[in-house]
Amino acid sequence: xxQVEQSPQSLIILEGKNCTLQCNYTxxxxxxxxxxxxxxxxxxxSLTIMxxxxxTKSNGRYTATLDADTKQSSLHITASQLSDSASYxxxxxxxxxxLSFGAGTTVTVxx
Amino acid sequence: GAVVSQHPSRVICKSGTSVKIECRSLDFxxxxxxxxxxxxxxxxxxxxxxxxGSKATYEQGVEKDKFLINHASLTLSTLTVTSAHPExxxxxxxxxxxxxxxxxxxxxxxxxxxx
Numbered sequence: 032x033x034q035v036e037q038s039p040q041s042l043i044i045l046e047g048k049n050c051t052l053q054c055n056y057t058x059x060x061x062x063x064x065x066x067x068x069x070x071x072x073x074x075x076x077s078l079t080i081m082x083x084x085x086x087t088k089s090n091g092r093y094t095a096t097l098d099a100d101t102k103q104s105s106l107h108i109t110a111s112q113l114s115d116s117a118s119y120x121x122x123x124x125x126x127x128x129x130l131s132f133g134a135g136t137t138v139t140v141x142x
Numbered sequence: 143g144a145v146v147s148q149h150p151s152r153v154i155c156k157s158g159t160s161v162k163i164e165c166r167s168l169d170f171x172x173x174x175x176x177x178x179x180x181x182x183x184x185x186x187x188x189x190x191x192x193x194x195g196s197k198a199t200y201e202q203g204v205e206k207d208k209f210l211i212n213h214a215s216l217t218l219s220t221l222t223v224t225s226a227h228p229e230x231x232x233x234x235x236x237x238x239x240x241x242x243x244x245x246x247x248x249x250x251x252x253x254x255x256x257x
Contacts, residue, residue: 067248074148074235074248075186120185130246132185 034058035123037133044111044140052136054104054121065122066095066106075120111140144170146238148249155226155256163221163252165236171216172238180233192219226256
């Protein structure tokens with residue numbers, strides 16, 4: 032069973048609207064959690080990195096939250112733009128270097 | 143910020159030939175580099191981990207003789223797909239990590255098509 036579960040698998044939103052992506056994980060012990068944006072045919076690009084002691088971190092219109100007690104994280108996209116269309120991947124790092132990847136949420140922003 | 147350059151971005155080769163993919167850290171020394179494979183609509187799957195100057199560590203099910211990894215310097219790692227077959231067609235991505243930095247920077251990926 033994957034240790035990092037993301038939902039929804041995909042979603043479609045209208046330009047200008049907000050959306051929230053979810054990530055639940057069971058990885059333990061936990062070091063940090065990352066959100067990446069992956070455009071089609073490209074490598075992942077880091078959006079946020081949070082350690083277990085951080086609750087929220089923002090990067091422009093992207094805001095990530097983390098609840099280490101419930102092992103849940105979310106990524107909120109504000110005022111979506113067409114360029115936000117991509118796959119968003121939740122990645123959890125245990126202590127050590129081996130990352131655990133979620134399957135991603137595909138976001139499609141429509142005009 | 144940290145930049146990882148991966149080349150080529152796309153390659154088409156004939157079945158039975160070998161293909162080399164390069165991954166370079168441009169502005170930092172990458173003590174550890176990782177190679178991933180990604181199938182359509184799936185997450186990244188770790189193939190192998192390489193530390194500079196030592197042999198790569200392969201994940202279970204990944205053939206080390208088929209996917210040759212070389213990490214001869216702190217800024218360059220190469221993945222060679224030997225005797226490629228159509229089932230090796232995939233998106234290959236590298237990432238690099240500096241010694242004292244817990245950040246991972248990914249390359250832009252290589253789309254390999256074997257015909």
